[in-house]
Amino acid sequence: MRPIRSAIPALLASAILATSLTGCQFGAPEQEGGEILIGADLELSGAAAQVGKAYQRALELKVEQLNESGALGNRTVKLDVRDNRFDPSVSAGNIGDFTSNPAISGIIMGSCNECAISAAKTVNDKRVPAIALAPAGDVSSPAVDRRYMFKLGPNARDNVAAIVAELASRKVESVGLLHTDDSYGREGLALLKFELGQARIDLLPERSVKATDTDVSQSVRTLVDEEPEALIVWAPAEQATLASASLAEERYKGHVFFDAVAAGELFVGGGNRAENTTMVFTQTMVIDDVIATTPAKAARKQWFRDYTARFGGYYGxxxxxxxxxQLIVDAAARAEGNSETPNRDSIRSLLETAETDGLSGPIRMTPENHSGLMPQALTLLVARGGRWRLAN
Incomplete structure (x- = not known):
């Protein structure tokens, strides 16, 4: 395993609280019975439905575990799940409904960048905390304008740092880039241009595809024709799989790198077409390869087993x-108020200072940084034998 080197001092990593995330990390006092109601705005149809449904399965499994654990005393967690169809206008309606419901403790949003960015003003104005699972930096930054919006997932800057460091270690001199034409894709392009320039690695002509495209073969062919030593695919899992198939058809022999948004199923689609592809992601994707030397790693292994046993496979x-x-439930359980009218200002304040060693890795929110996944959570994975493994 080659962990990603972080620019954040080791002191911060040592401050992360070790917890299994199976109960309430804040040690909330006993409260009267009632529900902790959480809204979920997910992509259950249309583009990104695969990841949206994986989010829904994970949310429902985690809620079931929390309710069965008894950690919340007489309280229970309940989800209100809505489909946004990967459409910001539909998402806006869902967010409007959630923020108008005084019983909602918080909102979880899915992978749609534009949906989450558009929702930031509404959740701020209505003072309802939300955690988005969309990758774009603009979702949660600048924090001063996103007081009630948080983000959880790999950050573009950390992904770029990991990829460029590996390219440099392999002495790669030229790179091609396939990226989505959305806020996250443009963010990745800008960061890669800068970091590759710093490393004196040439970025050959890049190509963009729409987030809804189901055919990327022409763009891949154009990139391969430039004969770069390596290709970076900065696109979601479905398009990354299509790119792998196209690269195989083009008989491309160079290095292939996937950004973290490409993480999907544990087993790589299309047989061995992605063999030896390198991807930046968290250990949770391949936690069955990891020895459980800490309570946090043991919790991640258990989550992997529980998800796989329930759904027949694992989604990154x-x-x-x-x-x-877990973050919203912990904050809601600790916050002042009651189950009928949760104190959402208090929940927001607790989220803004949350620290935990989560299922995804170390998470730390601050008033200046509302994107909580720390760089130490990331590592390099490689496709071997039709599935993702830890890179050696």
């Missing part, structure tokens, strides 16, 4: 949904 991003539920 499921841990972020589970951690998002």
């Amino acid at each position: 991003y499921s841990s972020f949904a589970a951690d998002a539920i």
